[in-house]
């Protein structure tokens with residue numbers, strides 16, 4: 001299984017393998033690199049899980065280093081994990097990620113300082129504004145301060161908006177009021193002067209939510225506080241990628257003077273009866289909910305490839321405004337979509353299959369530059 005169409009190693013090891021007189025060796029090629037292909041256009045990132053940060057599998061480490069020049073921790077910098085108790089922080093895995101980034105020349109986007117989800121359990125017991133404000137302030141100062149100059153950027157606030165563009169009723173809105181987003185950026189700016197600061201959300205390419213997001217960005221700027229970029233997560237569905245909304249969003253956000261990024265890109269192929277990425281929303285399994293347990297049918301594979309091709313064509317068209325495209329996982333096996341909104345499904349949302357082999361979508365994306 002080592003030699004299929006591509007050799008699953010890089011650098012010197014690949015040269016050795018291709019020089020061996022193994023069956024198929026002559027036709028084996030090195031997998032083209034996404035980060036090299038788009039190096040003059042925008043950064044190419046991936047989400048990273050614990051095993052990957054821990055470098056438990058050398059082949060995976062080499063693969064990540066060969067394909068990506070940016071990374072976002074999928075979970076380990078979220079407050080529940082990095083700040084598990086009122087006065088206890090756990091920096092072990094985040095520190096490892098910084099080391100990983102340095103070693104492999106990968107820039108890190110911190111994710112995320114203020115989010116209503118994956119909060120430490122002690123927050124549930126707090127019922128007064130002063131304590132929430134103390135948590136909010138200490139958390140941002142401590143975490144953003146520790147990694148200033150070590151991470152490229154932070155998603156300072158994540159998912160503060162409802163679909164209609166109004167503010168989500170989170171614990172932060174409830175106790176700190178409408179200005180909590182601006183305050184989070186103000187604190188981050190003080191604690192991390194060398195770090196780029198972003199607002200990140202899903203569906204914020206949709207017109208109503210986009211309007212709310214643009215109003216937030218304007219509000220932060222009007223307060224004299226720095227915001228460097230906006231992240232459009234990009235959790236879309238095959239055959240339904242909203243290209244027109246995406247293009248309008250790139251243009252409108254960029255006109256506000258912020259960088260535009262696609263921060264959690266994946267394209268779902270499994271059935272779902274709602275749009276977006278609200279982790280609180282679940283679906284009940286039925287006989288149709290896991291239609292492709294063995295393999296993706298060609299028709300869906302081709303649609304997925306066409307969607308990715310058109311997306312990257314759009315990103316390239318606006319490469320002066322789009323600074324980064326980050327996939328939410330290295331390969332299909334890593335994806336959160338295998339377990340959300342229904343646990344234990346088999347999804348195929350990324351460019352690499354479960355063995356890190358390029359899918360037709362990868363070939364289409366790479367071909368745009370050849």
Ligand code: G3I
Nearest residue numbers: 074075111117118158202233264277278279328335336340
């Ligand atoms: O670590 C525990 C483990 O100890 C336990 O045994 C296991 C049993 O359920 O759960 C593990 O925690 C899971 C964690 O991922 C680590 O794998 C949580 O249950 C699970 O809910 C959590 O899901 C993450 C989700 O955010 C949580 O909100 C996904 O991995 C992660 O991909 C997802 O990422 C979010 C972005 O941060 C923000 N935008 C949406 C995006 C997708 O939901």
